[in-house]
Amino acid sequence: xxxxxxxxxxxxxxxxxxxxxxxxxxxxxxxxxxxxxxTTQSSFGELLxxxxxxGSPIGTVGEGVALGKTVTDMTPAGMQDTGQPxxxxxxxxxxxxVKTPQGVRYTRDGxxxxxxxxxxVTAAGDPxxxxxxxxxxxxxxxxxxxxxxxxxxVPGATKQGxxxxxxxxxxxxxxxxxxxxxxxxxxxxxxxxxxxxxxxRTFQSGQQAIQAIDQTLQAASTQVGTLxxxx
Amino acid sequence: xxxxLYAAAAGMEAQQQQMDAVGNDLANVSTSGYKAERVGFSDxxxxxxxxxxxxxxxxAGALSRVIGRSSxxxxxxxxxxxxxxxxxxxxxxxxKSAGKLALTRDGxxxxxxxxxxxxxxxxxxxxxxxxxAGVATGEITISQDGAVRAGTRTLGTIALVSVPAPDHLLxxxxxxxxxxxxxxxxxxVSGATIHQGALExxxxxxxxxxxxxxxxxxxxxxxxxxxxxxxQMLAIANQLRS
Numbered sequence: 001x002x003x004x005x006x007x008x009x010x011x012x013x014x015x016x017x018x019x020x021x022x023x024x025x026x027x028x029x030x031x032x033x034x035x036x037x038x039t040t041q042s043s044f045g046e047l048l049x050x051x052x053x054x055g056s057p058i059g060t061v062g063e064g065v066a067l068g069k070t071v072t073d074m075t076p077a078g079m080q081d082t083g084q085p086x087x088x089x090x091x092x093x094x095x096x097x098v099k100t101p102q103g104v105r106y107t108r109d110g111x112x113x114x115x116x117x118x119x120x121v122t123a124a125g126d127p128x129x130x131x132x133x134x135x136x137x138x139x140x141x142x143x144x145x146x147x148x149x150x151x152x153x154v155p156g157a158t159k160q161g162x163x164x165x166x167x168x169x170x171x172x173x174x175x176x177x178x179x180x181x182x183x184x185x186x187x188x189x190x191x192x193x194x195x196x197x198x199x200x201r202t203f204q205s206g207q208q209a210i211q212a213i214d215q216t217l218q219a220a221s222t223q224v225g226t227l228x229x230x231x
Numbered sequence: 232x233x234x235x236l237y238a239a240a241a242g243m244e245a246q247q248q249q250m251d252a253v254g255n256d257l258a259n260v261s262t263s264g265y266k267a268e269r270v271g272f273s274d275x276x277x278x279x280x281x282x283x284x285x286x287x288x289x290x291a292g293a294l295s296r297v298i299g300r301s302s303x304x305x306x307x308x309x310x311x312x313x314x315x316x317x318x319x320x321x322x323x324x325x326x327k328s329a330g331k332l333a334l335t336r337d338g339x340x341x342x343x344x345x346x347x348x349x350x351x352x353x354x355x356x357x358x359x360x361x362x363x364a365g366v367a368t369g370e371i372t373i374s375q376d377g378a379v380r381a382g383t384r385t386l387g388t389i390a391l392v393s394v395p396a397p398d399h400l401l402x403x404x405x406x407x408x409x410x411x412x413x414x415x416x417x418x419x420v421s422g423a424t425i426h427q428g429a430l431e432x433x434x435x436x437x438x439x440x441x442x443x444x445x446x447x448x449x450x451x452x453x454x455x456x457x458x459x460x461x462x463q464m465l466a467i468a469n470q471l472r473s
Contacts, residue, residue, distance in 0.1 A: 031293055
């Protein structure tokens with residue numbers, strides 16, 4: 001009986017995590033090149049119940065919901081024209097390479113600017129690299145040719161914040177660079193809202209299941225053993 | 232659970248900053264030589280949630296910051312005034328504001344009591360240009376390369392300068408910018424020209440500012456709805472033992 005309590009609780013915990021991720025997605029609805037996240041949910045291993053007297057199997061019972069891997073939706077989002085000469089967007093797949101103090105990282109946020117030494121840098125001040133891995137220099141006219149930016153395919157890139165992804169590049173990406181444009185955030189507001197409502201109601205269902213089990217336990221602890229059935 | 236609350240709150244704060252920038256841009260839609268602000272958003276740290284051997288990540292929200300200013304050319308307004316100057320192309324006028332070097336694109340000049348050319352807030356051009364006694368402002372001609380002449384006499388040259396990283400210039404609030412270590416030192420630019428009798432208008436584009444404002448407000452609302460939902464979920468959790 002009390003197994004059900006914990007099964008319902010695992011479901012509620014899983015929905016909390018899902019809700020945290022939806023909140024993060026919605027907070028990043030304006031972040032250029034942001035990719036939304038989902039966590040897969042799977043069931044824990046099932047238990048086989050058997051009759052203790054005869055040993056014959058009765059059936060299985062689940063153990064609740066386990067959180068799986070976080071999946072980042074890498075689908076390229078739409079482009080927003082900004083007209084700024086140092087804004088770049090990748091049409092199609094691929095990432096810009098950025099040299100950070102922690103090593104080379106990858107980003108799809110192409111909102112760059114010039115540094116005091118004339119290099120093309122990200123908002124955090126890290127140099128943007130060309131296809132050969134060298135820093136790019138902003139020309140005297142304040143521009144950088146879109147074709148000079150390196151675009152790398154990074155399979156299985158993982159997020160690490162500040163719009164950066166880490167991973168190992170392999171091969172040339174299919175995407176092309178567009179100047180004066182930024183990739184929009186990959187957050188679909190309508191879908192996020194629907195997911196949020198669904199998640200909240202699932203959370204509530206877990207609560208209802210726990211309350212129902214609680215009432216049954218209450219009955220068991222107070223009514224069973226009284227002769228009248230009415231304590 | 233509470234992480235999501237704070238992630239959404241960080242998102243609201245980021246949108247608020249974007250709205251501040253839009254407000255500032257719209258207030259300066261008529262300011263000569265004003266350049267619209269560029270706001271950049273980024274996501275924040277990711278936490279690993281370890282449960283039953285799996286690693287799930289949840290983010291901590293969003294951050295926004297002013298990356299710099301739009302370099303787009305503002306529209307020219309013909310004024311016909313001999314001391315109104317507009318710059319076409321990259322570059323700034325170099326001025327001395329309270330003894331310190333500063334840069335501006337606001338070329339509404341006038342003559343002070345000593346006959347020197349000053350900007351609208353009284354800062355001297357650097358190098359200074361003095362009109363000899365008896366020369367009226369109407370006699371002054373300023374060529375595209377900045378040479379200031381009264382009749383056939385050359386009075387000086389207005390220099391156009393720029394810095395390697397104009398996005399890191401410090402706005403001092405009077406339409407002028409101060410060079411910083413991050414922007415680099417000013418040096419002469421080529422390719423830009425000076426136009427006499429015109430002023431460069433603000434480069435704020437009303438249509439795109441209004442669009443940004445609408446989307447900012449909606450995204451602010453989305454994040455606030457996320458907080459409300461999380462609040463409802465906390466209430467549901469609180470009612471577990473009803």
